[in-house]
Amino acid sequence: MKIQLLPSSFDSAGCATAEQRLTCFLIDDRVTVDAGSIAIALTDAQRNSVRDIIVTHPHMDHIASLPIFVDDLFAELREPVRIYATQEVVELLERDVFNDNVYPRFSEFENSYGRVMKYVPFRIREEFRVAHLRVIAVPVNHIVPTVGLLVSDGNSTVAFSSDTAETEEFWHVVNRAPRLNALLIETSFPNSMHKLAEASKHLTPAMLAKELGKLSHNSIDILAVHLKPAYRDTLISELAGLKIPSLKVMEPGRTYEW
Ligand SMILES: [Zn+2]
């Protein structure tokens, strides 16, 4: 399985910068987990191959350019862009984003080939298919309804925490997986901002260390994501201070393979 954390900003030469402002993971050039930077960071080939998008929760950093992605492709889509989310999140997207005020209600629009966007609601704790992948969604502990994901292509399995503070069920599901290759887990705020992390339901490096104590898989890659750009340097040194050899900060724009 190939996974890229799409960049959300670029330097003056057009190269991806290390800061992560938006969340969008591209899997095998076909599927994304969240869609923050989907309209700004895909190549043309990827734009033409991605039709399946899993939305973990409706926060702006995870959906910011989703409407623009559908808009860009509107005339040429020969199949709908499929948005996989819990029914609860589908309703929030319809109420707050695709509401004819912020953006058109694309789920009701057609081009000359048919519908341009379609919701595919999934149930938590029940496996569902997204393109060539099998996915299980588990509620995590964030301030809006949010799911973590266990994603498998039949050979490799990768877990995505999405945005979360301390959580339990996610770890039970991850630990039950017969094999796990990688865990992509959030670490948003430095340790000095523990109170804000608790209030906004995110992790600090110290909280992350406690969460990793609940993980029973050994020798997997652990990649920290969702580092708030303003605290990135502090977060990197606090994460290094945990002295967990398999823990790295995920680099936007780099393709990882498991
Ligand atoms: Zn969030």
Ligand SMILES: [Zn+2]
């Ligand atoms: Zn977020």
